[in-house]
Structures are given as structure tokens and as C-alpha cells.
Amino acid sequence: MLTKEQNDLLTQTGPGTPGGALLRRYWQPVALASEIPLGGDPLPIDILSEALVLFRDEDGRLGLLGRHCPHRGADLSYGRVEDGGLRCLYHGWLFDVGGKCLEQPAEPKGSTFKDKICQKSYPVVERGGAVFAYMGPGEPPLFPAYDFFAYPPEHVFARKLFKECNYLQANEGNYDPAHVGFLHRSSQMLNRSGLVFGDMRKFGRVDISDAAVDPFSVPALKVEDAPFGMRIFQVRDGGPDKTYLRVTTFGMPNFSVIAGPQGGDGHVGIWHVPINDHVHWRFGFTLRRDAPIAQARETDEFAPSIRPRDPQYFDGEFHHRQQLRNRYLQDRSTFADSYTGMGSHFSVHDAFATESQGSIQDRTQEHLGRTDLAIGAARRMMLRAIADVQEGRDPVGVVRSPSDNDFRDMISFDVLVENGSDYAEVVRAVADETGRTLA
Ligand code: FES
Ligand SMILES: [Fe+2]
Missing domain, CATH: 2.102.10.10 (Rieske [2Fe-2S] iron-sulphur domain)
Incomplete structure (x- = not known):
């Protein structure tokens, strides 16, 4: 729960607001290059x-x-x-x-x-299929060397989607691991013998239909600060002697990286960029390291439940057909097939969840539980960063020296590890492995 003043600080983003000043200290995507x-x-x-x-x-x-x-x-x-x-x-x-x-x-x-x-x-630069702008004062910081921008363009798929709510609540959905087992549930996953996320067998690297993992069980959570923001560790039982570890990244202040549905090896980086305080763009950058993504996303490897531009789900390029104004075309007679009655497209579910909170969620009325650990920690980090900017300091994640511009360990993935493994060690090992594939 936040005070009204804290909620205003985090959700007001226009010129002259403290939250707007924070967002303006970072390069932000403003358009797709294809536009x-x-x-x-x-x-x-x-x-x-x-x-x-x-x-x-x-x-x-x-x-x-x-x-x-x-x-x-x-x-x-x-x-x-x-x-x-x-x-x-x-x-x-x-x-x-x-x-x-x-x-x-x-x-x-x-x-x-x-x-x-x-x-x-x-100032603007073109990276990863999008145009980024620096809208803050003074000399722009270095453009962050995130891995999405280090691979050849055919390994990255950039897209944007209109979202009818304040940027923060959609951003908070990215580090809210407990929602996945409810909101995104569909009939296939209720069938344990063919345990998949909707029609996906992988949600990251681990084949969850083979592994003894129930990715819909509520995870134990741990968060740790990182130079870019925060790492969130989700821990679940992975079968005999194994732990299923899922790492998610919160990048200050409106960025997340999620082990994702790109098929093969990679992850998805997501910026939620305010249009104004009531609507925003979700910019997504899907990286596939081991193969050009353009091939993958039109094939079965890119699961239909998240396949972009599916005309069944999208109105043109940037809008869902299922929207707040048509109650997301919810059909309660389909509850047996999908938890929401809104079909199998993940981002429709997420749109419902975050937009239905109201255009700016009144966080004075919420009650955070144990699974909201990362949400609380991220808000505290953002409030500290707002104070840093007000006091003339660079906030967390802003990089000015080339030697600090190294984000190879800003990776999100899932993996089966031995029980008792050191998670920091696991992150280092995966970062070493994925870092080697950098072009
Ligand atoms: S030149 Fe007169 S309004 Fe632009
Ligand atoms: Fe979601």
C-alpha cells in the first residue's frame, strides 16, 4: 500500500513532475523504426x-x-x-x-x-528496430549496452502495443510471478499429462512438459539489487534433488526482461513508456540468440498464444481487438477452456488485468501479500531514485562511463539446478554462456 503522495510520485510522468524527471533520465523507446x-x-x-x-x-x-x-x-x-x-x-x-x-x-x-x-x-538513436530518445536535461547518458542491441537485427523482433492504463501497473505485472498460474491458465495446462503454458512447451529454456516442474505452482521469491535495478528469483520444486529457478529482471525505472516465449535461447525486454498518465505504449524486444527470430516467430516455435500480429487478436499492428470498451470480449461459457474466458492470448489477459485496475490504480486501497515482494522492492527503489534526481544525482542504471556499460549479466532465464545451488553463481554461469554467443 502506498500513500497518495507516493502513488502520485510514481505515476505522474508529465513535464515538471518528479516521476517524469526520473523517466527522462533514461533513453526511452518512442517509435518503431518501421514507422x-x-x-x-x-x-x-x-x-x-x-x-x-x-x-x-x-x-x-x-x-x-x-x-x-x-x-x-x-x-x-x-x-x-x-x-x-x-x-x-x-x-x-x-x-x-x-x-x-x-x-x-x-x-x-x-x-x-x-x-x-x-x-x-x-537526441534520438536507432537501436534494435526502434527509435530511442533522451528527453532529460544535460548530456545524455551512454546508450545502455543491453544484449538486445548487440545482436544482428534479424535476431531481434521489436513491436509495440497500446495499453489503456498508467505505465506503472503494466510494468508491475512483469515482476508479479504469482499471477501467471491464475490469469494465464488455459485448458491444456490443466491437463497434467500435456503440461504446457497454453500451447507452449517452453517458457524459457526448460521444457516444462518433460521436467518435473509445475510452473503454475506459487513460487518462493527472493529479490536482490543489481546495477541496473533488481533481479527476481522464483524458486519452485524441480523434481528429485532439483530446483526450478526462474530469473526475471527489473530494469530501472520502466523496463523488465522476461525469460520468454521466443523459442530457443533468448529473452524479452519490455519498456512501458507513458503516452500520458492514463495510456502508454508497451515496447517489446524479443531476442533469440541462436537463430534469426524472423523465422521462429512465424512458425510453431512461436506459440500461437503469443504470436504477434495474429489478426484474430490484433486490430492493425498496435491494438488488441479485445479491449476495455468491449469487456475484452469475455465469453463466460469458455471458462472450461481458459481461466479468463478471453481466449489464449497472454497479452489480452495482461491487458484485462492491468487496465481493469483503473487508468491509474489507487494504491492507497491495495493490500500487498508475500508474492508482491518484488513489487514493493521496485517501488522503494524508484522512490529512492526520484529523490536522487531531485538531489542532483544520477539514478540507478544510468551509465556514463564505458567501463560501466556492461549488462551481460542482465539476463532472464529459467533453468533446473541442483538443490542448494548458489543463485548468483548460476546467473554468472548463464551470463558467461550467453555472453559467448554475442555477435
Ligand atoms: S511557420 Fe507560422 S506557425 Fe509555423
Ligand atoms: Fe502476465
Whole structure:
């Protein structure tokens, strides 16, 4: 349970808010690269309650500018890409990717007024199939060397999904291990002989249909601080002398890495980025280390229950068909097949769970139990980081020196280990193994 003041600190993300200041200290994904191809149209985007426009100039350089023209406020996303920048349609002012005003054709010849004008602009980089922006003050930190960005592009699948709630509650779902055994339950998993997650046999590396693991049992939890945020260890019985260990990552402040459904060896990195305080984008980066993911995701290895862009589940690219406004098309007559009566798609279940909490969950009314250990720990870490920013310090996970920019042990996976194993040792061993496959 939080006080109202704490809940406000963590959920308010607009300009000038302490929580918004924290989020702005980290590189954030703002668009998919596929949305802004060379020669493509300028893209209006709303991020952290700021109206922006993303565009490529004729040389292919990306610019992220304030959307409203500093002259008299017309929307620059309608503008013309020409003459080295983006030109406002109203009176022809021209801006380069850095926000510099290059021309004001309606001003008197020889006027230097344009030199006094600079449109708001944010640094952007393209990584892993997405465009990331730094929207904070001062020199941007180093772009974090997460492994999603170290593999060739065909090993990473980037996507985004619209979510109708505050970013924090969707983020908290990523380190809430107890929900999986309820919310995502489906008929196949109730059949012990074919124990699978929906239609998945693996949820990470361990073949849970072969191993003596009940991944739906409630795990024992342990959390430990890490340079990027936190590691969450889920521990379950793994059969005689074995422990089934599942490691999940919380990356400050709105990032998680989950051992995942990519098939083969890899994991999924997820950013929940506020559009405003009531809706957000979920950016997902699925990494498969041992093979190009483009092949895997269209085949049986990529389970139908999580297969992206399935038209049965998605309306266009970015929206679920099953939404809050249609009660997720819940059909209670299907309760025998799926726990929710909402079909087998995991992200629909998650959308229901987090969006139905209200657009901003009132955390003064909740009652956290033992399985919410990581949620409480992450909130405390975020509140400390907000205080750090207010006091002029870099928050946890912001990297400024190349020697600190090493995240090879920021991995999420599952594994069967001997009882009594040292979990830190296990993480090091898996990090060594996966680190070797870095291209
Ligand atoms: S409003 Fe953009 S040039 Fe006048
Ligand atoms: Fe979930």
C-alpha cells in the first residue's frame, strides 16, 4: 500500500513532475523504426505528455522535435520534408533535425530573427528496430549496452502495443510471478499429462512438459539489487534433488526482461513508456540468440498464444481487438477452456488485468501479500531514485562511463539446478554462456 503522495510520485510522468524527471533520465523507446522509413511521413507522437514529431530529413537523419511550431503553433507533423529539414505549412519556417530554424521566408530579407529561434528537440538513436530518445536535461547518458542491441537485427523482433492504463501497473505485472498460474491458465495446462503454458512447451529454456516442474505452482521469491535495478528469483520444486529457478529482471525505472516465449535461447525486454498518465505504449524486444527470430516467430516455435500480429487478436499492428470498451470480449461459457474466458492470448489477459485496475490504480486501497515482494522492492527503489534526481544525482542504471556499460549479466532465464545451488553463481554461469554467443 502506498500513500497518495507516493502513488502520485510514481505515476505522474508529465513535464515538471518528479516521476517524469526520473523517466527522462533514461533513453526511452518512442517509435518503431518501421514507422519512420527513409522517405516516410513525419510521425506525430505523444510521449510523457509531450506532443512531438519524429521525422527523417532527406539525408535519412532522424529528428524529434516539439510538434507545435514555435511561430504560431501549427502542427509540424503536417509539414514538408525538404531543403534540409521539416517545413511548417503555415508560414514556411524550416527546422533541421536539431531544432535549428533555417529559414523564415515571410520575414524581411536579411532578418536575423531565425537565429533567435530554436525548436525543442531531443537526441534520438536507432537501436534494435526502434527509435530511442533522451528527453532529460544535460548530456545524455551512454546508450545502455543491453544484449538486445548487440545482436544482428534479424535476431531481434521489436513491436509495440497500446495499453489503456498508467505505465506503472503494466510494468508491475512483469515482476508479479504469482499471477501467471491464475490469469494465464488455459485448458491444456490443466491437463497434467500435456503440461504446457497454453500451447507452449517452453517458457524459457526448460521444457516444462518433460521436467518435473509445475510452473503454475506459487513460487518462493527472493529479490536482490543489481546495477541496473533488481533481479527476481522464483524458486519452485524441480523434481528429485532439483530446483526450478526462474530469473526475471527489473530494469530501472520502466523496463523488465522476461525469460520468454521466443523459442530457443533468448529473452524479452519490455519498456512501458507513458503516452500520458492514463495510456502508454508497451515496447517489446524479443531476442533469440541462436537463430534469426524472423523465422521462429512465424512458425510453431512461436506459440500461437503469443504470436504477434495474429489478426484474430490484433486490430492493425498496435491494438488488441479485445479491449476495455468491449469487456475484452469475455465469453463466460469458455471458462472450461481458459481461466479468463478471453481466449489464449497472454497479452489480452495482461491487458484485462492491468487496465481493469483503473487508468491509474489507487494504491492507497491495495493490500500487498508475500508474492508482491518484488513489487514493493521496485517501488522503494524508484522512490529512492526520484529523490536522487531531485538531489542532483544520477539514478540507478544510468551509465556514463564505458567501463560501466556492461549488462551481460542482465539476463532472464529459467533453468533446473541442483538443490542448494548458489543463485548468483548460476546467473554468472548463464551470463558467461550467453555472453559467448554475442555477435
Ligand atoms: S506557425 Fe509555423 S511557420 Fe507560422
Ligand atoms: Fe502476465
